[in-house]
Amino acid sequence: MSFLDISELKIQILSRAGIVHPVRGVSLQIEPGEALGLVGESGCGKTITSMAIAGLLTPSATLTAKRFVVGGVDMSNASERAWRNIRRDSVGVIFQNPMKALNPRMLVGTQLAEAMAPKDRGSLRASHMKSMELLDSVGVTQPKARLSQYPHELSGGLAQRIVIAMALARNPKLLIADEPTTALDASVQKQILDLIDNLRKELKLAVLMVTHDLGVVQERVDRVAVMYAGRIIEHGATDDVISRSSHPYTAALVAAMPSIDRGRDKPLQGLEGLPPPLINLPGGCALRPRCALATGICEQIDPPLAFVERTGHWAACHNHHHGRVVLPPVIADTTMETVAPELDAAAIMQVRSITKVFGQQRLLNFWRGPRPPAVKDVSLSIAPGETLGIVGESGSGKTTVARMMVGLEMPTEGEILFGDKPLSALEPAEIGQWRREVQFVFQDSSSSLNPRFTIARSIEESLLALEPDAQARQERIRKLLAEVGLTEAMASRKPNQLSGGQRQRVGIARALARNPKLMIADEPVSALDVSVQATILNLLNRLRRERGMSYIIISHDLGVIRYICDRMIVMYRGDVVEAGSTEAVLQNPQHEYTRRLIAAAPNHISENQRSTGT
Structure with a gap:
């Protein structure tokens, strides 16, 4: 008997603009011990479907279903008390944003204790032992110290692991994991996914994995359901759906996925455009405006989900011709050509033996000694036209090095040179040149943009010191928006009116406004859908x-590093442990830590599984 069994689930939300239909007739079943992947772009209905299964919809949402059974209990018209009982006894949820899931005013240990079953927190000692066990199981370092920390003292990866520990605290029978490993390094991601797999085997844990990472889906789930515009448009065994996609949307997601075995010579095929707004959807197939295979019937009839015998799974498409979809091949154009780095030219920037030790801290009336160095004796250089990748786990010092290169942190020892001159010796005019020619793209596109400024105003801030004429600034803004693939109409919008991919493009446009020679990007695509990720990476290559x-790309995704970087360095606990050409390091790693990072990456989609060939 299925632990989760829902049929024809529909959700409506009343908004000022009208009635939104984020979920339109979704049917799902999950057996005990089975993992089902739910994939699709942002705005397709994945998260709201998972929240409905956990009984966490907002009061403005109305849910209807032919059948809605969770753990053998009919929850179609369940009360809030009944939902609380289900979440207490049977359902655990890993939320996508760990900082919003944790109470900023409560210690980690207190929040873990609240998540436990009463028998596990009968005494302070029992609660402490259970907390230590949970933190150890999800790979949290120094678990005893973490219990007395607040959420803001944790990195994003650590906060995500705390949320996962809380979700597992009561040994649930169904685990709903909404992007559970997006913010985690490959090695920690593997540890978390191994833990979930072990719980599936030992406790028959059912898992709903909501993610945009097709590598994780291919390796870790039994079946996959692909959502678009509130509907499931393809559903079946994972290998069948990925290797023999019967819907052009699924095929496009597969074609957009970077991997370790895919170099820059094979361009990613991004899916342009966005999912449609789910208010007053036009007739016909919702994918039609973005689909290369659309025909006349697609304008008139929304295709039903039907079984495709030749591929052995279900798909909702008029034009799959009863088999695997073949997308038009990628046309090799000049946007994918790269500039050979001028390795014999003078470096734009050089880092010489820098060390960073964060200062002492006062705790009550006592002074703590200095922490271990965040960065130890790191050296690197970046040549004109070159792309350098920096990889490593959270806490390895990657971002600290980048922040020192743009002046947001100062090295404790060593020096950083702009051209051939140390930053500390730059004259005022030279400082202005350095700040123009070296630009930073932040990881979180939401927090790096002022929510009260329009997009045009945010970009204009970078131009004020360079262009005194207001009309010339507006013309420059229009050109920058076009250069990064945004329309002129978006200039008057605010950040909350854009998608994550669009906000990231604004961040890139703002960095480009000063005509830099070097752009340093901290995890520029880690939180983006694969289709948007492909578009951004292709944009960076074109620029x-x-x-x-030149670029310095900080990323934990080795597929991204191989696709865009000429050279790479690997950092571990503040040290550079390996450096060289990207191909050499990934094909023949010399350091054990590098080998572990490569081994921890999810199984990647091979070229013969991509649906872009003929």
Whole structure:
């Protein structure tokens, strides 16, 4: 008997603009011990479907279903008390944003204790032992110290692991994991996914995995359901759906996925456009405006989900021709050509033996000694036209190095050179040149943009010191928006009116406003859908070719590093443990830590599984 069995689930939300239909007739079943993947772009209905299954919809949402059974209990018209009982006894939820899931005013230990069953927190000692066990199981370092910390003292990866520990505290029978590993390093991601797999085997834990990472889906789930515009448009065994996609949307997601075995010579095929707004959807197939295979019937009839015998799974498409979808091949164009780095030219920036030790802290009336160095004796250089990747786990010092290169942190020892001159010796005019020619793209596109400014105003802030004429600034803004693939109409919008991918493009446009020679990007695509990720990476490659720019890319995704970087360095606990050309490091790693990172990456989609060939 299925632990989760829902049929024809529909959700409506009353908004000022009208009635929104974020979920339109979704049917799902999950057996005990089975993992089902739910994939699709942001705005397709994945998260709201998972929240409905956990009984966490907002009061403005109305839910209807032919059948809605969780753990053998009919929850179609359940009260809030009944839902609380289900969440207490049977359902655990890993939320996508760990900082919003944790109470900022409560210690980690207190929040873990609240999540436990009463028998596990009968005494302070029992609660402490259970907390230590939970933190150890999800790979939290120094668990005893973490219990007395507040959420703001944790990195994003650590906060996510705390949320996962809380979700597992009561040994649930169904685990709903909404992007559970997006913010985690490959090694920690593997540890968390191994833990979930072990719980599936030992406790028959049912898992609903909501993610945009097809590598994780391919390796870790039994079946996959692909959502678009509130509907499931393809559903079946994971290998069948990925290797023999019968819907062009699924095929496009597979074609957009970077991997370790895919170099820059094979361009990613991004899916342009966005999912449609789910208010007053037009007739016909919702994918039609973005689909290369659309025909006349697609404008008139929304295709039903039907079984495709030749591929052995279900798909909702008029044009799959009863088999695997073949997308038009990627046309090799000049946007994918790269500029050979001028390795014999003078470096734009050089880092020489820098060390960073964060200062002492006062705790009550006592002084703590200095912490271990965050960065130890790191050296690197970046040549004109070159792209350098920096990889490593959270806490390895990657971002600290980048922040020192743009002046947001100062090295304790060593020096950083702009051209051939140390930053500390730059004259005022040279400081202005350094700040123009070296730009930073932050990881979180939401917090890096002022929510009260329009997009045009945010970009204009970078131009004020360079262009005194207001009309010239507006013309420059229009050109920058076009350069990063945004429309002129978006200039008057505010950040909360854009998607994550669009906000990231605004961050890139703001960095480009000063015509930099070097752009340093901290995890520029980690939180983006694979289709948007492909578009951003292709954009960076195109800008590199057209502008002759250099990049430093910080990422935990080795597929991204291979796709865009000429060289890479690997950092571990503040040290550079391996450096060289990207191909050499990934094909023949010399350091054990590098080998562990490569081994921890999810199984990647091979070229013969991509649906872009003929």
